[in-house]
Amino acid sequence: MDKRRAQLLEDFDLLENWEEKYDYLIELGFDLAEMPQVLKTEENLVKGCQSSVWFDIRCENGKINFDADSDSLIVKGIVAIVDYLYNGQSAEDVLKADLSIFEELGLWQHLSSQRGNGLMAMLAHLKKAATDCLSQ
Amino acid sequence: MARDILSARQDFPILDIQVNERPLVYLDNAATTQKPQVVIDTLRDYYTRYNANIHRGNYAIAYEATEAYEKARAKVASYINAEHKHEIIFTRGTTESINLVAYSFGERFVGEGDEIIVTQLEHHSNYVPWKLLCERKKAKFQVVPFDENGDLDLEVYKSLLNEKTRVVAVNHVSNSLGTINPVKEIIQLAHDAGAVVLVDAAQAVQHIEHDVQALDADFYAFSGHKMYGPMGVGVLYGKEKWLDAMPPFLSGGEMISNVTPEKISFNVLPYKFEAGTPNVPGPIGLAAAIDYLQEFDEQELRAYEDTLLNYGIGKLKEIPGLTLYGNPKQRSSILPFNIEGIQHFDLGVLFDARGVAVRTGQHCTQPIMDALKVPGFVRASLALYSNRDDIDALVESIQRAIKMLKGAKKHG
Numbered sequence: 001m002d003k004r005r006a007q008l009l010e011d012f013d014l015l016e017n018w019e020e021k022y023d024y025l026i027e028l029g030f031d032l033a034e035m036p037q038v039l040k041t042e043e044n045l046v047k048g049c050q051s052s053v054w055f056d057i058r059c060e061n062g063k064i065n066f067d068a069d070s071d072s073l074i075v076k077g078i079v080a081i082v083d084y085l086y087n088g089q090s091a092e093d094v095l096k097a098d099l100s101i102f103e104e105l106g107l108w109q110h111l112s113s114q115r116g117n118g119l120m121a122m123l124a125h126l127k128k129a130a131t132d133c134l135s136q
Numbered sequence: 137m138a139r140d141i142l143s144a145r146q147d148f149p150i151l152d153i154q155v156n157e158r159p160l161v162y163l164d165n166a167a168t169t170q171k172p173q174v175v176i177d178t179l180r181d182y183y184t185r186y187n188a189n190i191h192r193g194n195y196a197i198a199y200e201a202t203e204a205y206e207k208a209r210a211k212v213a214s215y216i217n218a219e220h221k222h223e224i225i226f227t228r229g230t231t232e233s234i235n236l237v238a239y240s241f242g243e244r245f246v247g248e249g250d251e252i253i254v255t256q257l258e259h260h261s262n263y264v265p266w267k268l269l270c271e272r273k274k275a276k277f278q279v280v281p282f283d284e285n286g287d288l289d290l291e292v293y294k295s296l297l298n299e300k301t302r303v304v305a306v307n308h309v310s311n312s313l314g315t316i317n318p319v320k321e322i323i324q325l326a327h328d329a330g331a332v333v334l335v336d337a338a339q340a341v342q343h344i345e346h347d348v349q350a351l352d353a354d355f356y357a358f359s360g361h362k363m364y365g366p367m368g369v370g371v372l373y374g375k376e377k378w379l380d381a382m383p384p385f386l387s388g389g390e391m392i393s394n395v396t397p398e399k400i401s402f403n404v405l406p407y408k409f410e411a412g413t414p415n416v417p418g419p420i421g422l423a424a425a426i427d428y429l430q431e432f433d434e435q436e437l438r439a440y441e442d443t444l445l446n447y448g449i450g451k452l453k454e455i456p457g458l459t460l461y462g463n464p465k466q467r468s469s470i471l472p473f474n475i476e477g478i479q480h481f482d483l484g485v486l487f488d489a490r491g492v493a494v495r496t497g498q499h500c501t502q503p504i505m506d507a508l509k510v511p512g513f514v515r516a517s518l519a520l521y522s523n524r525d526d527i528d529a530l531v532e533s534i535q536r537a538i539k540m541l542k543g544a545k546k547h548g
């Protein structure tokens with residue numbers, strides 16, 4: 001996980017301005033594995049006031065697996081980062097997850113001022129799933 | 137001699153800053169306008185030279201502060217052509233002004249079975265307080281819809297008015313669609329039915345006519361921060377006969393004339409409604425903003441803003457896949473749109489990367505979004521310092537964003 005973090009930070013560092021960073025995020029979003037339509041249920045919807053995120057989280061052999069998508073391409077890029085860092089990790093590791101990576105990427109100010117981009121909700125869902133997974 | 141409108145830009149220091157290494161293109165004026173140097177200087181002068189509590193100190197700077205505060209009241213009264221200066225109540229903003237009326241007028245004059253009419257074009261600030269009043273008093277909450285152009289359906293309005301209608305609450309200009317509502321006619325009809333009207337002028341007072349007597353408005357609410365004045369000051373105008381008959385909203389210091397354990401008597405207007413230490417520099421700064429606005433010729437200003445709005449509408453309509461919302465008979469300063477296949481939030485974020493500031497989302501008008509069946513949209517809104525370069529920068533960022541967002545789709 002730390003290696004992936006470092007990789008992301010390094011990639012981001014090469015980008016010169018905000019436009020390039022968002023471009024990169026959008027590309028990350030497009031590389032995200034497609035979420036099966038059947039999983040985009042009301043139940044899996046984390047509704048923000050600006051954009052929506054779908055999240056289907058599963059606990060499999062002590063590991064957290066998930067599919068996710070967003071109607072916002074930029075938020076989808078964020079989801080892709082969460083996916084890159086935490087998808088398929090052990091429930092213990094997911095419980096330790098935090099959002100500091102977004103601060104380090106310089107994205108925090110941009111995203112946190114937008115209430116309801118779902119980032120916080122996303123993390124809360126992941127942690128809840130990890131807790132449930134461990135208590136099974 | 138009135139000033140040249142194109143020279144206004146130089147009076148706003150914030151318009152010179154850089155955002156993300158690009159000059160700021162500020163197109164979120166319906167949320168709040170920027171402040172001219174004279175307003176900034178006025179606030180600074182207040183705090184550096186004569187900060188004191190008002191209406192109570194008997195020393196030089198307290199006199200000066202009190203005088204400036206009361207002069208500001210007179211300035212506002214004359215700007216909106218109120219008959220009396222004590223019909224001007226200073227509040228925190230439009231929201232507080234409306235809540236004051238909903239609580240205080242509602243307390244005294246609205247009862248079970250009465251009816252209140254709002255419109256589907258209202259900001260939540262002129263919708264929720266009335267809805268909650270109706271719940272408290274078991275009154276009926278009625279909503280006038282708008283048509284496909286974004287104009288209010290006056291036939292429905294007429295059919296809703298009856299002898300039980302107590303209050304009609306309507307905005308003069310919609311903050312989402314920019315519709316200029318025919319408030320004069322709406323007020324006339326309400327008065328014929330025996331109802332009073334509150335006009336939410338938050339998006340009107342700085343752009344179009346603002347004469348409360350010509351409109352015959354019973355209440356008229358607006359915010360200083362949307363008309364080049366400071367944050368945290370707003371105005372409630374009310375006809376004397378209503379304000380006199382209404383109980384106080386907040387209570388405490390300043391609003392009383394006599395306090396004994398047996399009996400409290402209230403101060404005269406406007407102080408009855410200004411409990412506690414007010415925001416003293418707020419109204420003083422607002423008065424400076426009004427002075428500033430009046431350096432320009434009002435007709436010229438309106439013509440300038442209308443021409444610019446039409447330029448913007450024309451430019452936006454040329455963009456393939458762009459939907460411009462509403463086509464009202466009269467529109468003021470607001471450009472609401474979406475681009476097919478692109479989320480409005482993404483547009484806002486990408487515009488920001490180019491220094492262009494707009495608002496995205498629901499604009500505190502969920503009933504409008506529900507009626508249009510959209511989750512939200514982008515809103516660009518103009519002010520007196522806006523110009524064609526701003527519109528061109530917006531159009532360029534839209535084109536860039538389309539390229540980035542749709543281009544990525546092709547990759548994927």
Ligand SMILES: Cc1ncc(COP(=O)(O)O)c(C=O)c1O
Binds near residue numbers: 167230310336
């Ligand atoms: C039409 C309208 N009414 C009311 C408000 C609320 O104003 P304030 O937040 O200054 O109280 C706004 C501001 O967004 C508005 O546009």
